Amino acid sequence: MDHSGFLFHRPQLAQQYVDSLEGRSIVDARSGLFLAAPRRTGKTTFVREDLLPTLVERGFTPVYVDLWTDRAQDPALLISGAIQAKLQEFSTVIQKLAQRVGSAQVTLFGTIALGLTQPGLPSNLPLAEALEALAIAAETPVALVIDEAQHALSTDAGLNAMFALKAARDRLMGGESGPLLVLVLTGSNRDKLAHLVRNKSQPFFGASITRFPLLEQNFVRAFTTHINRFLAADNQFSGEDLQEAFRLVGYRPELLQQLAAEIAVNGGAEQLRKDLQSGAHLLRQQIWKRMESEFTRLTVIQQAVLETLIEAGPGSNPFGEAFLQRCALKLGRTTAKLQMSSVQRAMDALREKNLVWRADWGEYVLEDESMADWHQGRRTPPE
Secondary structure (H helix, E strand, O other): OOEOOEOOOOHHHHHHHHHHHOOOOOOOOOOOEEEEOOOOOOHHHHHHHHHHHHHHHOOOEEEEEEOOOOOOOOHHHHHHHHHHHHHHOOHHHHHHHHHHHOHHHHHHHHHHHHOOOOOOOOOOOOHHHHHHHHHHHHOOOEEEEEEOHHHHHHOHHHHHHHHHHHHHHHHOOOOOOOOOEEEEEEEOOHHHHHOOOOOOOOOOOOOOEEEOOOOOHHHHHHHHHHHHOOOOOOOOOOHHHHHHHHHHOOOOHHHHHHHHHHHOOOOOHHHHHHHHHHHHHHHHHHHHHHHHHHHHOOOHHHHHHHHHHHHHOOOOOOOOHHHHHHHHHHOOOOOOOOOHHHHHHHHHHHHHOOOEEEOOOOOEEEOOOHHHHHHHHHHOOOO
């Protein structure tokens, strides 16, 4: 949310989350804090600018990794690499510990010290032991924060890393003094993130997904005050107009700030209002136009499968009889259902186009949840 020197902090929210990670609130997140929010709504900025500093203030050593920094890299390597990079900061301490504890532990700590140039942690060093070594070296509990954690489900190694982190959490749960390891996993798609907790076969079964609160009026008020400082007294934005524009752009702070900056140099206050309203509608139309363009480039079968997936909602079975019949009806086939092989080929194509995401065990969800809003807008006649 940093634009023209404007950065909005949410310290109270950060304190609440750390309280829950320590088990000091009504919501006990010692088993893990799972935060879900749509893309570009301020989640990552909050994590970096508010949550991580608060964790440090409260005595944690944070390890942060964004699994979207390199989507070509296996998520498991990104996670282990982030832990290893943090361990490297304490390499001198770890070497001294190795010398002090004796030969039985030299191999473990020595491997950490000597293997820092390798991609990922050594294969003989479990994540639980690496995180425990970090807690010992730092002399503080560790907070592992994984942004876009749902991406770990895209590979077998990534999913295994999630199971390893669950084991590490259990091992380092600690006693009355509190846990030695806390986990924060965020995602831009609630349905995807829910795959980590939804059933017994998943690593964090039983945990709950927390909806990360969207920015609201306090953000708009602060931004209004900020941007009006650069405008003449008779040419000011109103908080009400900016609030409405914020709603139209899907509560995405970056889009609001870009929009306001582009029109701030226009005419009087009344013109600002008109430009703001039209600009917000235009931005949403541009987003939806890109989606419409992507949709029209699909084959008719791919379009039918995508529309049916959106309308059926999360958890639907794209190869069940009801789904196949709905697809067939969209294609004008009233007497025969679509073949599973045709749906599979369509799904594969949608995945290649980054429109649909497939979990490791076969469930399909939208890559961008806002496409459901676009689809609803297409079906709703204009007022």
